[in-house]
Amino acid sequence: MSGLVDSIRENYQRALDQIAGAAHRSNRDPEDVRLVVVTKSQPLEVVRSAIEAGVKILGENYPEEGVTKIQSMPAQSGVEWHMIGHVQSRKARLVADHFELLHSLDGLKLARRLDRFAAERGRVLSVLLEFNVGGEESKSGWEASDVSAWDAFLPDVSAVLDLPNLHVQGLMTMPPLGTVPEDSRRFFRSLRLLRDHLASLYPKADWRDLSMGTSADYTVAVEEGATLVRVGTAIVGERKYNPEKEA
16 A cells, blocks of 8 residues: 555645646745545545555535544544535535535525434534536536626525525635636636625625636636645546446
């Protein structure tokens, strides 16, 4: 396993270096950007190797797969677990029970269930609001591709902000897949502008985070203000297996 640890450590450091370069290009502090290493569909060996390699935050797309991995790791591993994929309402309890941050809160119904389950656990769950800035029907999140229609989702945003056991701390998006990283820039910029708009409307809320950018375009995301980038393949390699899709 030492070879795998070394490989992940090298890739992880390379990604951190590239994040730092992108931050400097945009006059930002690299310390303001956190790297989430995505281990979706990776076996436990890869997760253990990533932790040994010094990875601080791991991101999972499927609640049940993520919980299995969390429970298989030592409690003192020191790693932070984020849920970054779409969450079905019936999986909300798993997220409220086991994850530090949900990147992909995409509706009021899910928010209310998460709030209830977090209350039962006696905790406050940190969440990011997911917005669809690319207008793709296949993508989750509140529709935000048309600036003139932004007012439509404000009642939902207000309702989520009022939930006592959720702490909104920013926004997340997944732009349309482009052929080059630069294709994503305008979508990242749109999310930043949306965040600034919401911050002006709800100044008492916490809008610190922008989760955007993956292996294909994370340096562009950092240049446009990302504070969380989600990088999997570039660090841990291609997925090793395909879990059954959660129905």
